[in-house]
Amino acid sequence: METNDSKAMTVRLSGQQAEELEAVAQVEGVPISEVVRTAIADHIAARRQDTAFKARLRASLERNKEILERLAR
Numbered sequence: 039m040e041t042n043d044s045k046a047m048t049v050r051l052s053g054q055q056a057e058e059l060e061a062v063a064q065v066e067g068v069p070i071s072e073v074v075r076t077a078i079a080d081h082i083a084a085r086r087q088d089t090a091f092k093a094r095l096r097a098s099l100e101r102n103k104e105i106l107e108r109l110a111r
Contacts, residue, residue, distance in 0.1 A: 049074070 051059065063070045085091045 059070055059073060063073045066073065
């Protein structure tokens with residue numbers, strides 16, 4: 039993480055996912071939370087390169103901008 043700010047979150051996994059996550063962490067010699075943080079960072083990095091996602095993000099920003107402007111009146 040790049041900042042000292044952190045937020046605790048809960049993630050519900052299937053039994054198989056939990057076992058596999060634990061195995062990956064154990065083999066890598068890192069805490070499960072580090073494996074999860076790395077996976078999330080990789081997922082976000084991939085989305086930043088995804089043109090379809092970026093188009094959906096821009097559309098969402100525009101919709102939210104319109105809603106916020108209405109609320110500010």
